[in-house]
Amino acid sequence: MTSSIHVERKAREYEFTEGDFETVRALIYKHAGISLSASKQDMVYSRLARRLRERGLKRFGDYLKLLQVSDASEWEAFTNALTTNLTSFYREAHHFPILAEHLRRRWDATHEPVRIWCCAASTGEEPYTIAITASEALHGNPPPVQIVATDVDTAVLTKAAAGIYGSERVESISPERMKRFFLRGNGANDGHVKVVPSLRKLITFQPLNLLDAQWPIKGPFDAILCRNVMIYFDKDTQRRILEKFAPLLRPDGLLFAGHSESFFNAADVFKLRGKTVYELTNGRH
Numbered sequence: 001m002t003s004s005i006h007v008e009r010k011a012r013e014y015e016f017t018e019g020d021f022e023t024v025r026a027l028i029y030k031h032a033g034i035s036l037s038a039s040k041q042d043m044v045y046s047r048l049a050r051r052l053r054e055r056g057l058k059r060f061g062d063y064l065k066l067l068q069v070s071d072a073s074e075w076e077a078f079t080n081a082l083t084t085n086l087t088s089f090y091r092e093a094h095h096f097p098i099l100a101e102h103l104r105r106r107w108d109a110t111h112e113p114v115r116i117w118c119c120a121a122s123t124g125e126e127p128y129t130i131a132i133t134a135s136e137a138l139h140g141n142p143p144p145v146q147i148v149a150t151d152v153d154t155a156v157l158t159k160a161a162a163g164i165y166g167s168e169r170v171e172s173i174s175p176e177r178m179k180r181f182f183l184r185g186n187g188a189n190d191g192h193v194k195v196v197p198s199l200r201k202l203i204t205f206q207p208l209n210l211l212d213a214q215w216p217i218k219g220p221f222d223a224i225l226c227r228n229v230m231i232y233f234d235k236d237t238q239r240r241i242l243e244k245f246a247p248l249l250r251p252d253g254l255l256f257a258g259h260s261e262s263f264f265n266a267a268d269v270f271k272l273r274g275k276t277v278y279e280l281t282n283g284r285h
Contacts, residue, residue: 016045020060028082032152033211034232047081076154083153087122089129089173094275095256100137102254106222113144119226121149124160128195131202132181148217150208161205163195210241219248228258235265242266251283
C-alpha cells in the first residue's frame with residue numbers, strides 16, 4: 001500500500017502519497033532538469049497545493065493526471081511553482097569587479113558592443129547588477145552592452161522586466177548608485193524603487209529552459225553568468241549544458257558559476273580561472 005508523506009496536519013488539505021511525490025520528481029526532472037531530493041517533500045506539497053486550490057481539485061492524483069494531459073499553461077505554472085528564486089543585488093559580489101575588468105579589456109581591444117547572457121534572471125536583481133557593472137565599466141550613453149536575461153520561470157521574468165523593488169531589496173546599494181540607477185517612489189509607491197529606463201533598455205528578458213533541445217538565443221557572448229543554477233541538475237545534465245555553452249562563448253569569454261558549483265567533471269570543456277570563474281579549456285587567453 002502506498003504510504004502518505006508526513007506533512008503538518010494543520011496545513012494538510014490534500015492526501016499526498018509517496019507515489020505522488022515520485023511522480024512530481026520524475027516530471028520536473030524530465031521537463032526542467034531539476035533533481036529534487038527526498039528532503040523536498042514538504043516544499044513540493046505546499047507549493048503545488050496552491051495549484052490544486054486554483055484548479056478546484058481535491059487530490060494530488062487528480063492534479064497529476066490533469067497535468068499530464070494539460071496545455072502548456074499548466075506546465076508553466078507547475079514549473080514556476082517548483083523553481084526556487086533566491087537572489088539579491090550584488091550577490092557573490094566578488095564576481096563583478098572581475099566582470100568589469102573583462103568588459104573593459106574586451107571593449108578596449110575591439111570597440112565592439114559587448115554581449116552578456118544571464119541564464120537565471122529570476123526577479124531581475126542579477127541582470128540589473130550586471131547592467132550597472134557594465135554602465136560603470138564602459139563609457140557611453142548608453143554603454144555599448146547588450147544583456148540577454150533568461151529564466152525558466154515566466155512569473156519572475158514579468159517581475160524582472162518591471163524593475164520595481166521594495167526599498168529593503170536595495171539596502172546594500174551605495175547612495176551614488178541609488179541616485180544614478182534608481183527612482184524612488186512616492187505617494188502610493190512609497191517604499192519602492194524602480195530601475196531607471198536607461199538601465200532597463202540594456203536588457204532583453206525572455207523565457208528559456210536550459211533543458212530545451214534548441215535555445216532561442218545566439219552567441220557569441222563575452223560572458224555567461226550561470227550562477228546557482230547547476231546545483232539543481234545532476235552531473236550528466238550539467239555537462240550537456242556546459243557543452244552547449246561552449247560554442248556560444250567567445251574564445252576569450254568567461255563563465256561565472258555559483259559559489260557551491262564546480263565543473264571538474266567537464267574539465268575538457270571549461271577550466272577554472274579562479275573564484276568560481278571559468279574559461280574555455282581550448283579558448284584563447
